[in-house]
Amino acid sequence: MYNDKESQKIVDIIQNYARKHSLFVLAYGTGCGAIEIPPTMTSRYDAERFGIRGAATPRQADVLLITGYLATKSLKRVIKVYEQMQDPKYVIGFGSCTINGGMYWDSYNTINVLDKYLPVDVYINGCMPRPEAVIAGFVKLQKQIQAGKADGWDKYKKNLDYYKENQKKVITNWVMPDFNW
Amino acid sequence: MSENKLHNEQKLLDLLEKKFILKESKIRREKRVEVKVEPKEIIPVLLYAKDNSGYTAFTHMSCVDWIEDGEFEVVYILWHPEEKINFFVKTRVPRDNGTLPNIDFIWRQANTYEREIREMFGIQFEGLIGREEFILEDWEHMPPMRRDFDTAKFVEKTYFYRPGREDAKDVREYVQERTDEELPDFAKKYSRD
Numbered sequence: 001m002y003n004d005k006e007s008q009k010i011v012d013i014i015q016n017y018a019r020k021h022s023l024f025v026l027a028y029g030t031g032c033g034a035i036e037i038p039p040t041m042t043s044r045y046d047a048e049r050f051g052i053r054g055a056a057t058p059r060q061a062d063v064l065l066i067t068g069y070l071a072t073k074s075l076k077r078v079i080k081v082y083e084q085m086q087d088p089k090y091v092i093g094f095g096s097c098t099i100n101g102g103m104y105w106d107s108y109n110t111i112n113v114l115d116k117y118l119p120v121d122v123y124i125n126g127c128m129p130r131p132e133a134v135i136a137g138f139v140k141l142q143k144q145i146q147a148g149k150a151d152g153w154d155k156y157k158k159n160l161d162y163y164k165e166n167q168k169k170v171i172t173n174w175v176m177p178d179f180n181w
Numbered sequence: 182m183s184e185n186k187l188h189n190e191q192k193l194l195d196l197l198e199k200k201f202i203l204k205e206s207k208i209r210r211e212k213r214v215e216v217k218v219e220p221k222e223i224i225p226v227l228l229y230a231k232d233n234s235g236y237t238a239f240t241h242m243s244c245v246d247w248i249e250d251g252e253f254e255v256v257y258i259l260w261h262p263e264e265k266i267n268f269f270v271k272t273r274v275p276r277d278n279g280t281l282p283n284i285d286f287i288w289r290q291a292n293t294y295e296r297e298i299r300e301m302f303g304i305q306f307e308g309l310i311g312r313e314e315f316i317l318e319d320w321e322h323m324p325p326m327r328r329d330f331d332t333a334k335f336v337e338k339t340y341f342y343r344p345g346r347e348d349a350k351d352v353r354e355y356v357q358e359r360t361d362e363e364l365p366d367f368a369k370k371y372s373r374d
């Protein structure tokens with residue numbers, strides 16, 4: 001049955017529908033933006049009604065939130081975490097620091113453009129974005145997933161050389177095992 | 182301010198002046214006393230302030246890069262819990278191969294500050310225990326908080342730039358434009374272009 005194109009389509013729709021309503025977010029914050037996550041998750045904004053909730057370990061998570069500026073030191077950890085996550089996985093860049101460096105654009109140890117190092121599915125701008133904006137970003141991600149367009153993880157595999165080259169440009173002492181899946 | 186009000190501040194200065202050779206000493210304002218000493222006087226002054234004058238709390242330790250004088254100024258900030266006075270002890274070391282005595286046997290927490298200053302400015306502390314690498318990881322350039330480290334150039338070389346923020350300016354230029362303030366020459370010399 002799976003060889004049949006039409007039925008594959010239906011399977012995809014059901015799969016994407018299930019995926020989009022159970023986004024497990026890795027509880028990992030890098031910059032100041034992480035402070036907006038508790039209000040988003042708790043009763044006032046209640047992100048769980050969208051199926052968004054926390055996950056304790058990278059292997060159980062679907063979404064990696066990069067909540068703000070990324071020091072080269074934490075970039076190393078973020079890459080490690082991202083590569084441990086199971087497909088399909090999504091990255092949300094959170095706050096202007098991930099987009100163009102924000103107010104840390106001329107800092108000697110923070111990266112400026114996140115999508116050169118990791119494939120980003122959705123950017124949420126603002127310094128820092130309010131919970132409404134965060135939820136809007138998640139809804140956008142859900143729409144992308146439903147449409148089958150949130151394929152950052154696939155791009156990462158296909159363009160691994162490009163990403164690795166950029167990553168190794170800032171991480172001079174590369175002591176991690178290389179990506180395998 | 183009446184003389185009476187500064188009684189506690191003056192008392193400390195009088196005691197210190199009797200005991201040590203101070204390069205400079207003054208009462209900045211109420212609750213704020215400042216002295217400048219030679220590096221070799223640091224430990225005696227700090228010990229005296231702690232054991233005899235009640236400045237038992239070590240609040241902070243920081244470093245200023247006086248590139249125009251070729252010196253670093255290290256500032257030790259102590260606090261008197263009862264009289265609520267801040268006591269600043271300042272000392273200067275040369276920018277190249279400056280060394281200072283280690284004071285972490287007086288206050289343990291000074292160790293953290295000293296390691297940070299060593300990493301960020303490159304001042305050595307005699308007999309300081311702890312790995313050379315502290316906050317930065319795999320850093321192989323000049324200590325980044327030195328003023329002759331050109332951050333903008335480093336960022337340009339190392340990181341990517343997303344177009345659209347070309348209007349980002351040096352803060353000093355911006356302030357100058359807004360307030361018509363003349364920048365001193367030394368500030369111009371180390372500004373971005």
Ligand code: SF4
Binds near residue numbers: 068126
């Ligand atoms: S975008 Fe603003 S709030 Fe977010 S990490 Fe950067 S400085 Fe902090």
